Amino acid sequence: MPALARPRTGVQAKALLLHRFAKPVAFGLSLLPFCWLIFAAITNRLGANPAEALSRSTGDWTLRFLCLVLAITPLRVMTATPALARFRRMLGLFVYFYVALHLLSYSWFDMGFDVADIAKDIAKRPFILVGFSAFVLLTPLALTSFNRAIKTLGAKRWQLLHKLVYVVAVLAVLHFFWMRAGKNNFTEVYVYAGILGVLLGWRFSRRMKKTSP
Amino acid sequence: MLINFSRSGFRHAVSSEITTQGVYQKRRDLIRLMAGGVAGAALASWASRETYAQGVSLTPRPGKLGALQAVKSSQAGAITMEKLSDYKDASSYNNFYEFGTDKSDPAQSAHTLKTSPWTVEIEGLVKKPARYTLEDLLKLSAQEERIYRLRCVEGWSMVIPWVGYSLSELIRKVEPLGNAKYVEFVTLADPKTMPFVGSRVLDWPYVEGLRMDEAMHPLTLLTFGMYGEVLPNQNGAPVRLVVPWKYGFKSAKSLVKIRFTDKQPATAWNKAAVNEYGFFSNVNPNVDHPRWSQASERRIGEDGLFAKKRKTLMFNGYEAQVGQLYAGMDLKKFF
Numbered sequence: 001m002p003a004l005a006r007p008r009t010g011v012q013a014k015a016l017l018l019h020r021f022a023k024p025v026a027f028g029l030s031l032l033p034f035c036w037l038i039f040a041a042i043t044n045r046l047g048a049n050p051a052e053a054l055s056r057s058t059g060d061w062t063l064r065f066l067c068l069v070l071a072i073t074p075l076r077v078m079t080a081t082p083a084l085a086r087f088r089r090m091l092g093l094f095v096y097f098y099v100a101l102h103l104l105s106y107s108w109f110d111m112g113f114d115v116a117d118i119a120k121d122i123a124k125r126p127f128i129l130v131g132f133s134a135f136v137l138l139t140p141l142a143l144t145s146f147n148r149a150i151k152t153l154g155a156k157r158w159q160l161l162h163k164l165v166y167v168v169a170v171l172a173v174l175h176f177f178w179m180r181a182g183k184n185n186f187t188e189v190y191v192y193a194g195i196l197g198v199l200l201g202w203r204f205s206r207r208m209k210k211t212s213p
Numbered sequence: 214m215l216i217n218f219s220r221s222g223f224r225h226a227v228s229s230e231i232t233t234q235g236v237y238q239k240r241r242d243l244i245r246l247m248a249g250g251v252a253g254a255a256l257a258s259w260a261s262r263e264t265y266a267q268g269v270s271l272t273p274r275p276g277k278l279g280a281l282q283a284v285k286s287s288q289a290g291a292i293t294m295e296k297l298s299d300y301k302d303a304s305s306y307n308n309f310y311e312f313g314t315d316k317s318d319p320a321q322s323a324h325t326l327k328t329s330p331w332t333v334e335i336e337g338l339v340k341k342p343a344r345y346t347l348e349d350l351l352k353l354s355a356q357e358e359r360i361y362r363l364r365c366v367e368g369w370s371m372v373i374p375w376v377g378y379s380l381s382e383l384i385r386k387v388e389p390l391g392n393a394k395y396v397e398f399v400t401l402a403d404p405k406t407m408p409f410v411g412s413r414v415l416d417w418p419y420v421e422g423l424r425m426d427e428a429m430h431p432l433t434l435l436t437f438g439m440y441g442e443v444l445p446n447q448n449g450a451p452v453r454l455v456v457p458w459k460y461g462f463k464s465a466k467s468l469v470k471i472r473f474t475d476k477q478p479a480t481a482w483n484k485a486a487v488n489e490y491g492f493f494s495n496v497n498p499n500v501d502h503p504r505w506s507q508a509s510e511r512r513i514g515e516d517g518l519f520a521k522k523r524k525t526l527m528f529n530g531y532e533a534q535v536g537q538l539y540a541g542m543d544l545k546k547f548f
Contacts, residue, residue: 047305047306047317048301048305048306048316048513049306049369049511049513054518108519109518109519112521121506124501125504125505127504178504179504182486182504184413184415185314185414
């Protein structure tokens with residue numbers, strides 16, 4: 001009987017999300033791309049240009065985790081599954097983990113850790129500047145991700161600070177768009193822009209509904 | 214006594230009698246090329262399996278495709294002593310947008326490219342316009358091996374042993390008129406075999422161009438092979454251009470037309486982004502691409518992940534040979 005089946009799967013999903021292994025499993029899954037990249041780098045599976053492959057795939061994974069973390073609240077509200085909120089901080093920190101790896105591979109493999117060269121490059125190339133700004137804006141979010149920080153800042157201020165992630169989403173898409181602009185190859189850019197657009201648009205429309213009488 | 218039945222199949226007395234699969238699959242090409250009269254010259258080694266096995270080649274052949282015999286070039290600057298890139302890298306990390314924009318796309322999709330029969334039309338401001346078959350072109354001049362540096366505008370480089378001859382050999386044959394100032398190279402744009410022709414990435418067909426003196430420069434190579442073999446499809450088979458002192462995209466692949474004009478040709482990347490890709494596009498470490506530096510490059514397969522990138526050389530290291538072509542020109546303006 002479908003009428004009964006639906007709530008039951010809902011209950012099961014909630015039970016799964018609240019299971020004590022749910023978080024460790026999510027953590028392990030989120031770490032898989034990183035493990036694969038390390039394994040592929042060691043066993044020479046990254047193709048002819050491993051430096052480029054590492055930079056690109058850490059960038060891709062940053063965007064993917066950004067989509068995932070921003071999808072949590074809309075999903076939580078729409079499916080009435082509060083348990084989803086448990087995963088928000090972890091996924092948010094994985095955004096920071098992959099963006100840090102992205103910046104690291106650029107600074108290391110592209111620029112040879114030459115700080116002067118990196119500074120010049122950031123000032124000179126708008127698309128690097130935009131990417132770097134996104135990283136800088138994410139840093140206070142990562143630093144204030146623990147419970148004590150919420151208490152110290154106060155929930156209101158903490159929430160306001162963490163709204164910076166919306167700015168980061170826009171900057172990340174712009175960074176990706178600019179990177180692909182030279183090749184007029186925007187298919188993937190549009191996919192990420194579309195997903196992030198829907199996720200931010202949902203928040204915007206909800207806010208409009210709340211404020212209008 | 215061993216009795217063979219037909220159902221157990223034919224048994225070879227010695228396994229060396231068995232034609233290797235690669236050679237067997239090439240048999241039609243072999244017959245066609247021999248009929249075309251090429252067997253005597255460039256492809257003599259295909260005539261028998263003995264010579265196939267011992268084929269005289271300057272660089273070790275990867276053994277993937279048909280051999281293309283060549284003599285070592287005596288042209289100044291034509292043989293760099295640097296370490297060759299791996300054939301695997303050179304044939305799997307390609308920009309050939311007709312087959313997709315990912316570096317791995319051409320190697321995966323270019324098998325659909327039909328390289329035979331193939332003709333190249335010579336038209337425009339020439340005394341002798343003509344339609345050359347590939348067989349005619351192959352024997353038009355002696356095939357030489359040239360080991361060139363290849364610098365991509367994206368900031369990576371390889372060292373590749375090409376097989377071909379100076380484009381000037383062909384140009385002399387067709388006798389350009391006095392008012393011919395540029396040479397335009399038109400490449401194949403076949404939507405049936407090339408999945409990305411029709412995409413909005415570039416205007417198709419892909420067109421490249423050179424000034425007449427650049428086209429006549431002996432280092433400008435009309436190229437039929439690499440690593441002692443005919444070109445793999447993904448590298449621009451069956452005939453392409455290689456201009457070693459310019460960024461790789463100037464070296465148009467799979468040529469179908471060579472047109473002599475009095476106007477600077479509208480080239481594909483120049484049309485796509487006029488401020489990023491100039492008509493000349495000479496390798497120049499002092500003129501950056503608007504979105505990245507051109508001062509250094511990563512040598513594919515050689516500069517490890519943690520090695521600092523190597524410095525890019527003016528005119529890709531061919532300044533002694535080609536510098537005079539640009540004497541007095543502002544290379545920041547004419548990039």
